Amino acid sequence: MTPSVEQALVERILQRDRHAVGRGISLIETGSPDGISLIKALYGRAGRAFVIGVTGAPGVGKSTVVDRLIALLRGNGHHVGVVAVDPTSPLSGGAILGDRVRMQAHVGDTGVFVRSMATRGQLGGLAIATRDAVVVLDAAGYDIVLIETVGVGQAEVEISRVADISVVITIPGLGDDVQALKAGLMEIGDIFVVNKADHTGAQQAVAEIETMLEMQLDESKTWRPPVLLTQATTGDGIDLLREAINQFHAETSPLQSQRRRNRDRLGLWQLLQQHFRREIETGDVLRSGEFNEILESLSRRELDPYTAVETILEHTLRKGE
Amino acid sequence: MTPSVEQALVERILQRDRHAVGRGISLIETGSPDGISLIKALYGRAGRAFVIGVTGAPGVGKSTVVDRLIALLRGNGHHVGVVAVDPTSPLSGGAILGDRVRMQAHVGDTGVFVRSMATRGQLGGLAIATRDAVVVLDAAGYDIVLIETVGVGQAEVEISRVADISVVITIPGLGDDVQALKAGLMEIGDIFVVNKADHTGAQQAVAEIETMLEMQLDESKTWRPPVLLTQATTGDGIDLLREAINQFHAETSPLQSQRRRNRDRLGLWQLLQQHFRREIETGDVLRSGEFNEILESLSRRELDPYTAVETILEHTLRKGE
Numbered sequence: 217m218t219p220s221v222e223q224a225l226v227e228r229i230l231q232r233d234r235h236a237v238g239r240g241i242s243l244i245e246t247g248s249p250d251g252i253s254l255i256k257a258l259y260g261r262a263g264r265a266f267v268i269g270v271t272g273a274p275g276v277g278k279s280t281v282v283d284r285l286i287a288l289l290r291g292n293g294h295h296v297g298v299v300a301v302d303p304t305s306p307l308s309g310g311a312i313l314g315d316r317v318r319m320q321a322h323v324g325d326t327g328v329f330v331r332s333m334a335t336r337g338q339l340g341g342l343a344i345a346t347r348d349a350v351v352v353l354d355a356a357g358y359d360i361v362l363i364e365t366v367g368v369g370q371a372e373v374e375i376s377r378v379a380d381i382s383v384v385i386t387i388p389g390l391g392d393d394v395q396a397l398k399a400g401l402m403e404i405g406d407i408f409v410v411n412k413a414d415h416t417g418a419q420q421a422v423a424e425i426e427t428m429l430e431m432q433l434d435e436s437k438t439w440r441p442p443v444l445l446t447q448a449t450t451g452d453g454i455d456l457l458r459e460a461i462n463q464f465h466a467e468t469s470p471l472q473s474q475r476r477r478n479r480d481r482l483g484l485w486q487l488l489q490q491h492f493r494r495e496i497e498t499g500d501v502l503r504s505g506e507f508n509e510i511l512e513s514l515s516r517r518e519l520d521p522y523t524a525v526e527t528i529l530e531h532t533l534r535k536g537e
Numbered sequence: 538m539t540p541s542v543e544q545a546l547v548e549r550i551l552q553r554d555r556h557a558v559g560r561g562i563s564l565i566e567t568g569s570p571d572g573i574s575l576i577k578a579l580y581g582r583a584g585r586a587f588v589i590g591v592t593g594a595p596g597v598g599k600s601t602v603v604d605r606l607i608a609l610l611r612g613n614g615h616h617v618g619v620v621a622v623d624p625t626s627p628l629s630g631g632a633i634l635g636d637r638v639r640m641q642a643h644v645g646d647t648g649v650f651v652r653s654m655a656t657r658g659q660l661g662g663l664a665i666a667t668r669d670a671v672v673v674l675d676a677a678g679y680d681i682v683l684i685e686t687v688g689v690g691q692a693e694v695e696i697s698r699v700a701d702i703s704v705v706i707t708i709p710g711l712g713d714d715v716q717a718l719k720a721g722l723m724e725i726g727d728i729f730v731v732n733k734a735d736h737t738g739a740q741q742a743v744a745e746i747e748t749m750l751e752m753q754l755d756e757s758k759t760w761r762p763p764v765l766l767t768q769a770t771t772g773d774g775i776d777l778l779r780e781a782i783n784q785f786h787a788e789t790s791p792l793q794s795q796r797r798r799n800r801d802r803l804g805l806w807q808l809l810q811q812h813f814r815r816e817i818e819t820g821d822v823l824r825s826g827e828f829n830e831i832l833e834s835l836s837r838r839e840l841d842p843y844t845a846v847e848t849i850l851e852h853t854l855r856k857g858e
Binding site (some may be wrong): 252255256260262263269322340476477480481483484485487488489491492493495499500501510514515516517520521522523524525526528529530531534535537 | 547573576577580581583584594619771777797800801803805806809810812814817820824831832835836838839841842843844845846847849850852853854855856
């Protein structure tokens with residue numbers, strides 16, 4: 217991409233041109249130098265969007281909740297960007313969620329932009345791409361960005377760190393194992409939603425989550441996560457979710473600043489580790505062939521991984537210079 | 538730990554002293570220098586164990602399958618180490634699975650060692666700790682090591698890369714969303730098990746998996762994953778699983794060598810990135826305070842993350858020297 221082509225793309229993104237926004241995110245996803253260059257150009261223009269993470273186990277109705285929330289936010293005049301992240305198919309590189317169905321609901325509305333992203337390679341890569349996609353949407357003037365993740369593990373936690381607030385969705389009557397899985401999600405949730413409120417056991421699910429929250433209650437915490445009942449198919453309770461998000465936004469300013477700093481720090485580390493690897497793989501910091509020789513010795517068990525790492529770092533880092 | 542204390546611990550681990558094995562894995566988990574030193578001492582003595590990964594969505598009966606499999610393997614004279622990995626609770630650091638119940642079943646049997654591990658910090662850290670725990674068990678003479686993971690996402694894929702063979706367990710009648718999640722697991726499975734064979738739809742689940750496998754069939758592949766029916770509560774089908782594992786072991790020698798090489802490579806990268814970070818955080822490769830100054834500029838959006846990374850690498854790597 218020539219500087220003038222990039223400049224034109226940047227201008228169009230800043231004017232919230234959907235086509236340009238989509239192209240920008242594609243450049244990021246492929247990890248191309250053009251994508252990096254684009255983020256460099258846009259980064260200073262971003263930083264205003266409020267980023268809402270929405271996560272939960274499969275089948276809890278995340279997409280329906282998100283769609284209802286988008287409608288509400290649009291009604292209030294917000295421009296909404298959505299990044300639907302699928303951390304579950306790292307090898308195929310295909311987004312299972314798909315923009316297809318999702319986009320259709322908002323096809324005539326230029327105030328909504330929905331994009332799916334799937335894992336390419338390492339999990340760290342997905343977090344980086346998600347963060348960069350948020351920069352593009354943010355710079356484009358989408359003042360609220362939703363990050364929707366499917367799955368129940370570490371990936372959600374990684375991605376939750378990109379958001380200003382995390383909404384965790386569950387449903388009544390999930391099995392014991394799934395309850396256990398929620399323990400990880402308990403710790404990231406700022407707001408809990410029990411969806412499918414019409415199902416048996418909804419009140420019980422609310423009580424269980426409240427009990428779990430009590431257990432981890434900490435006087436120093438400035439925010440006490442509410443547990444809400446919704447029925448996304450009818451839209452019931454989505455207004456309460458919106459209110460709780462507003463309240464969090466209004467009341468937890470120091471917490472949000474702290475999180476943004478943590479996010480910047482974590483993001484910098486992820487990027488630094490990714491690029492450190494690239495330098496070793498493609499740069500001239502190690503003698504050509506040295507890395508493969510070390511791997512050979514490892515395979516023959518003549519060398520152990522920790523000694524290997526010490527050797528490589530000794531040969532690559534400027535220490536005490 | 539003094540050299541003589543370490544030497545004594547190494548000797549006892551090599552004699553398969555359960556107490557010493559447990560202590561060794563604890564040293565690894567905490568990421569202490571003693572743990573690193575221990576792996577350096579044991580690495581050359583390991584490399585013989587066959588490592589079986591067992592994974593699947595929550596509630597499919599993984600633990601029961603694993604317990605049945607252990608009984609079968611013990612009957613054949615194998616010594617079995619089990620690492621039960623819980624990637625779902627990264628913040629609490631507590632293992633949900635727990636060794637408690639699991640160990641009780643084999644309490645009188647010195648030929649079985651079961652250990653749970655939970656995420657501490659980054660996912661990469663868990664993969665490193667799992668790999669190191671396998672080294673300890675392997676060196677201790679557990680000739681079969683089972684790695685059991687709970688969850689349905691990226692974590693399983695990361696951990697599956699530590700194993701020689703991956704067994705993916707599912708049950709009939711999981712919802713659509715879970716089916717979609719399985720797509721990620723489809724790609725790592727060498728053997729598929731439909732557990733709870735007595736439930737409605739078991740044959741249909743087998744057919745569905747076979748169809749998905751057909752779709753990704755590749756002539757170059759040397760192994761065609763079988764789909765087995767089991768009923769772990771009664772033990773039905775576990776012998777077939779054992780046979781399929783044997784067959785894989787016997788027939789895919791080049792594939793296994795390839796995987797071990799990939800595993801060594803991936804493991805080296807994970808370790809290298811982890812230690813690179815430690816060097817930057819605690820070493821003398823960056824001017825004191827430089828990292829925090831860069832973070833400050835990032836927060837003020839005067840600097841973008843990519844330029845920050847380029848600056849840090851320029852200041853830390855010996856390039857073209």
